[in-house]
Amino acid sequence: MTEHMPPCSGACPVNTDVRGYLAAIARQDYAAASRLISASNPFPSVCAWVCPHPCEDNCRRGQVDSALSIRGLKRFAIEAAGVIDSPCDAPAKKTGKKVAVVGAGPGGLTAAYDLARQGHSVVVYEKNSGLGGHFLTSLPTYRLPREMLKRDTDRILAAGVEARTGVEVGKDITIARLREEYDALIISVGLARSKSLPLPGADHPGVLMALPFLHRANTGESQATGERVLVIGGGDVAMDVARTAVRLGAAQVNTICLELREQMPAHAWEIEEALDEGVILINGYGPVEILTKDGKIVGVKAQKVKSVFDPGGKFNPTFEPGEFLSVPCDTVIQAVGQVPDNSFLNQSGLAVDPRGSVQTDKNTLTTSLPGVFTCGEVVTGPGPAIAAVASGHRAAQLVNSFLNGAPAAGPKETEVIGPLPGKVRELIPKQKRQAMPVLAPGSRKNNFEPFELGFDQKAALCEALRCLSCGLGARVESEKCAACLTCLRVCPYQAPVVGGPAAMPPEGCQACGVCAAFCPAGAISVANLNLSAIEDTLRAVTEETRLVLFTEQAACRELLAAAGPQMIPALKDAAVITLPAAGALRLEWILSAFENGAARVVVAQGQKDSRHHAGSGKYLKGVIARAKNLLEAAGIPGDRLSLRKLDEGWPVS
Amino acid sequence: MIKAQQKDIREIAGMVEGCHKVLLAGCGGCVTVCLAGGEKETEIAARALRLIRKRSGKPLETVTYVATRQCEPEFLAPLDELVKDVDAVISLACGVGVQCLAERYQDKWVVPALDTKFAGGSKETGVWEERCGLCGDCILHKTGGICPVVRCSKSILNGPCGGSQHGKCELGQDIDCAWQLIYDRMKALGRLSELTAVQPPKDWSKARDGGPRRLIREDLIADEISE
DSSP: OOOEEOHHHHHSTTOOOHHHHHHHHHTTOHHHHHHHHHHTOSOHHHHHHHOOOHHHHHOGGGGTSOOOOHHHHHHHHHHHHOSOOOGGGSOOOOOSOEEEEEOOSHHHHHHHHHHHHTTOEEEEEESSSSSOTHHHHTSOTTTSOHHHHHHHHHHHHHTTOEEEETOOBTTTBOHHHHHHHOSEEEEOOOOOEEOOOOOTTTTSTTEEEHHHHHHHHHHTOOOOOOSEEEEEOOSHHHHHHHHHHHHTTOSEEEEEESSOGGGOSSOHHHHHHHHHTTOEEEESEEEEEEEEETTEEEEEEEEEEEEEEOTTSOEEEEEEEEEEEEEEOSEEEEOSOEEOOGGGGTTOOOOBOTTSSBOOOTTTOBOSSTTEEEOTHHHHOSOOHHHHHHHHHHHHHHHHHHHHTOOOOOOOOOEEOOOOOHHHHHHSOOOOOOOOOBOOHHHHTTSOSOOBOOOOHHHHHHHHTTOOOTTOOEEEOTTTOOOOSHHHHHOTTOOOEESSSEEOOTTTOOOOOHHHHHOTTSOEEETTSOHHHHHHHHHTOOTTOOEEEEEEGGGOHHHHHHTOTTHHHHHHTEEEEEESSGGGOOHHHHHHHHHTTOSOEEEEEOOGGGOSSTTTTTTHHHHHHHHHHHHHHTTOOGGGEEEEEGGGOOOOO | OEEEEEOOHHHHHHHTTTOSEEEEEEESSHHHHTTSSSHHHHHHHHHHHHHHHHHTTOOOEEEEEEESOTTSGGGGTTHHHHHTTOSEEEEESOHHHHHHHHHHOTTSEEEESEEEEEEEEEEETTEEEEEEOOOSSOOGGGTTTOOHHHHSTTOOSSOOOTTOBTTEETTEEEEEOHHHHHHHHHHHTTOGGGGGSOOOOOOGGGTGGGSSOOOOOGGGSOOTTTO
16 A cells, blocks of 8 residues: 655655654654654754754645644754653664765764664764864854754764764875775765855955855854945855844845845745844845955945846846946855865865766765765755755665665655645634744844744644644545445545545545544544554553543643643543544444443543534534433443533533 | 344343343444444444443453345355354344344344334435335336335325325425425426326235245356256
């Protein structure tokens, strides 16, 4: 059977089990959430702060109201769980093979971590004094507190990776020497140098480069920035530079870029945050000259852009003849892209491509020299760090195969669940996205303190509960299906397709579990419903059990407790069974609870505005009535079973 | 399809009062479709019976099995082992299934958990209506596809009777007059004149009045001589 991947995981370069960790947060199992986050990503803490979250861009909740705040939830889980010891972090049995990794950025460290866990001896060579690559040197500390990076790199080192920092390959040690000492070599030097536009005046010392500027800012090193700063570039790095310049005290920070606002490569949220902090955008102009007077920068002359891309969509800017603009400034910072620092190639014997970069086969990550591999941005080009992590995983897989003399498995093929059908989209209740609390612009723009404050528990639970659980829906055992149409009739979304045996298209099924509750043939299973856990909980019920509580996910224990002070003692001795929707309740479970001796059974529905599946509970009243009739036949008073809606209060007797 | 309804659980419990262990046999055919005797209902009945007996201090052991269709002997073979050590078999099939089990397990006490109601179809979720009287001599082509045998309270073939008032039967306002329905439909089809033909008395010997019925398909009767 084809496994359908949720679009969030499909969009993540390392296929993080987003759905899994959001569900773990919803059930308040933060350790499990943290483990799932870390399972495919050795930089869980860093990514919780800075990942550009392609998962959110693909979240199907975005087709209903707005995407889940996945990165915010990741941060909540990581912080709530704290540092977790995981047995998989312990170094594996040694293979006797040695691997050197050049560059301690996300790609290189990921490869090193994976290889160390496979038992190889791994040494990482890094020219900087610390680990993390751009995470360490370039990312502003107001976006990434360095203790988060340390938390991740400590875990990588604990897996057995040895780091030799302050060693520049190509200068302090050559590639040829490393090849002699190690069985395999991975080059992951990233794109460590800022690109420079060849403008007249660009060689003026007041023209700074983005990466060194950010690095100095991060280390607290003083640098001569004036009162009026002009940043050239429209990407995320340009926004980081502009916002850093604001924090360093510039009175005015302009950014200038070829693109119109909606064409800018920077993420929309980072542009908005920069604007909130007073950065001014000058869109649609391309700098043509750095203007100087008496040896000082006085401005930048820029020409109006006619078009940025040619009809084929290729970057090929054209300009309006004679339409110029002068932007006064005393400091210019170029943030127009990054290129690799190829000094490591010195006497390496490695073939280079026409651009001067190391020649790489992008599929096998091999170079012209046997046993020398590459990964990270040096292969993929500029992109999110999580893509470099994915590249590091692949490199480790290929190197491991090379060392073992076995062929590497190909990349995993997956099928991503398609968009929500229009009618289903209409039927899903809208739930407001929790806004990430942030420091007000006035409080954050004069310091480097983290400006995002993180979710509190209630906000995190509410946000996690918005997840649509894509792909955890119903499956039909076709040989048992009687094609009775009940599933289609009770489904709140009209998702099943019943020709012969029922089919449950994953695009439409919202995993509420109602169809499985009513299927007369027992032919439907719902992955979102942990049947064995439910049966275990019911089996554990005894005559000492005061209350068995069936609660829909939106009315989870925390929120139930918040419903009233009487709830807390009632819940203390309760067996709690959480369902995706109250309508997923099965009459059989009620009977089992009483058969095993439960004193009371309560079925709780969430508040109307937090209900996850509209219309999923419309048969509950009838189910409860039938159950009461059966209980009364056994001499059990019907009032020992009740249906409660939290928006009607919580009368506990 | 056959439509059936589960009996009151007290009545079922009464049928197996002296038993210590029972087999509840569900059916995956018609009674699954009408939500009366499939896997889910078999499980509910088993748990409810256990609960009743536990509360009365006489615990009952239950075994459950759902046959693909209880009306086919081949599907009953897996039950042969299960019935051996039970005191009774509770069938959650229609009356056909109950009898098939009783015939197969001559020495077992086989009891019905369902009341078999009628041959009908779904009206809406949870509502079924009778549509066929199983009379053995279909005349739906003469009555606009509406059966007077089961949908007319009197089963009259030349209706309506004088009890038809504003399209409803004199028995109750919730019963449509079948002959009003027939009239309206034939009119809509432009075939009203066909209703002027008087229907002769029906040959009820083809229905239950002729005694137990049997169907034989000659082309499916094996001929051992010519083989």
